[in-house]
Amino acid sequence: MMEHPRLTDTSARRLVIVVRADPVICGHSGEARNLAEAALVRGFTEVRIVTWPIDRLVETGLPLKPLDGIAPYSDGIVVERPEAVGDYKVPDGRYLSGLTGRLVELFTDGVPTLAISLYLSPHTIAVTDAVRAAELTGLPVKVTTIAEAVGSDVTNVVRSCVEQNRFGAAAHVLSSYLASDVPVAVSDYTRRLIIESAAAIDARHGTHFAAQCTERVAISYPAINTAEFLDPDPAEVTSRLALRGLTPGSYVLFLSRLAHAKGVDDLIDGFAGSPGCAGLKLVIAGNGPEAQFLRDYAAASPVADRIVFLDDVDDDERAPLMAGCAAFVLPTKPRPEFVETFGIALVEKMLAGGGPVITTETGGVGEAVGDTAMIVPVDDPGAIAAALDEVMAMPADARAELARRARDYAMQFDRAFVLDRLLGRLEQPEVRELSVA
Template identity: 85%
Template sequence: MINSTRQTEFASLRRLVIVVRADPVICGHSGEARNLAEAALTRGFTEVRIVTWPIARLVESGLPLKPLDGIAPYSEGIVVERPEPVGDYKVPDGRYLSGLTGRLVELFTDGVPTLAMSLYLSPHTIAITDALRAAEATGLPVNVVTIAEAVGSDVTNVVRTCVEENRFGAAAHVLSAYLGSDIPVAVSDYTRRLIIESAEAIDARHGTHFAAQCTERVAISYPAIDTTEFLDPDPADVAARLAQRGLAAGEYVLFLSRLAHAKGVDDLIAGFAASRSCDDLQLVIAGNGPEAGLLRDVAAASPAADRIVFLDDVDDDERSPLMAGCAAFALPSKPRPEFVETFGIALVEKMLSGGGPVITTDTGGIGEAVGDTALIVPVDDPAAIAAALDQALGLSEEAREELAHRARNHAMQFDRALVLDRLLSRLVQPEVAEFSAA
């Protein structure tokens, strides 16, 4: 919990520091960091910094990246820092983390009251925790409040793996850093429950007490989305941008997300080929990721191969027009050991943009993202996807408009200003253990 001294200092917080895998990484939480930063400028913060990784390191990592020249600029007042690594080849790993942590120590000891937020526990929350410890050890004045946001891959890729492989030390390292933050939050109720279940497994095996702390302290903070970026797209702009891609409104089904097995693109390709209502439509698969090459091979072998288009260079300004112009939007995500969709940011962006109905699965936290405004299909079921496409494309104009209106209203609760305000309210009301974006 935030101690009383920090509560009295909340009004003086003037700097927001966000530690995240930022642009150009293709990730919804990269966009969330941007949205929180932009919203902070309207909430009294006079300085906002996003501390992230050098571009060269991101390229080396193999993460899916946007084209560098397609990244929208940040507003004046937001500074993106990419600290260089510390040490040379004799340090086999940790050089970049050392550079990032060292920069945080400098920010935490320069006298500016700071709110430090991490998206992803490993390594960003760990970096903030280590930096704060080091800053306090300097003896210099430190006025820092911390928020740690756990996202899906924190649990599926780190904590749950530690449980399955009985790597107690690594699990304890991550969870202790998370719970050492003033405000630990999760991006959905599903994520929160997954964290607690993992903590319970660790406690049962090792006699620790992580689960009770997680149950008491972890709150829900849904991802922050810039609703203004997607609402009411200009029809002329939509038509012009689609024409540049050789597309026309209402004549394609859209997938826009990371190209990974857990996203269900292979099932979508099969379902699209089987849908009679899609015979005259194209399937546009927009994004990049580790399965891009494999999925192109799957598409090439499909009976609908000549109607499937891959776009791996979609920039920030093009997402909303693509979504607004689609006849239907499909993201048939499925749970995988390495990843579970713990919210579904792309789905909310689509719901804000208009266009045809959303088709998705009730996997992880997707239900929290879409409410009752999407066509839900089972996972691993191309036939169900085909049937949902036929249903979506067979709706009357009136039914489509009504569904789009409900979807847009549901999505508005994730507006970045509302999300940030709820987070900031936690700083002065730390006794509230859980809240909803509803």
């Protein structure tokens, strides 16, 4: 097998990650940070995260963390936010042009580069377009690409294109994905969704996307910084909780994006119906499109005085909140606009300790939790109430054993392991060898 000079030359190796990065509240924003940090340890001499300007993120309405609560990146990681290209006469695509143009510059300076895109649309599309443009310049191009498909790529883009018979848009996304040297999906569930959607396109239009996806798409679970959550200092947990008026074991926790698919309304009803939670609070931490609706919904609950919303949780507070909870509940459910294709927050909670995880088997959640969580049906507040009652009655030694098994299972998603597995895929024979001028 030919050597890959862009990968083996440790004197000049660059990693470029294209993603919706901080301050966006999204598990894959954190995954990008984790891959970047792991790359520094693995010998990459330059790591860049190429993302969107803050003002553009605000304009989109995406749920965002407080800007002053974002943990700093390590020295050696540069976050770039390319500005838009053009003015008001360009009705759309101005920011994408800025991002793609910056990638072309990075891909043509002769530095061996690994480019990882998280989300097919628009990030993988941008990388694929940038590689094509870079190769046409005639300048030295030493770039290898990894494209990671996540849940909303399928539910929000590919599958919707199939349902609306928008062949061109679906073909654009899938062909950009398959143009990558290593196409991966965040779970087996996601991989199967991609293949099913591709097969539907093939059946309708005579294309051959499904066979290519079946042959080439591998699984790469999200990269998590396990050290951030493991063995939190009890004194630190107690002090951080005190700032919120909480004590260890005094609350049930939800921590994720506030969207209908997350099942927070079911959790509110289940909490209200649980006698075992009579002396506890329900802490709902996060932000998102359903934030105001859920606040109004909670205000009408018979236990409204015991429901607390936190929309300003910073990076350093996540582990203490998880470690101190009596139970962590994420009753996610499939929706046309979103299906939980893994469940990063669940794994983080499993690492942090605290009370048991209660969740559903929606999408790829089973791959995230294994047999270490209590599973309830979707859309079933009564089952949530029963699970909470069971948790509150659980002996301390049983809770401790469940927490230990959950932590051990979650360690497989450590960012170093995930990056090593990705890098290992680059040495497989089917990886495209790009010409180096």
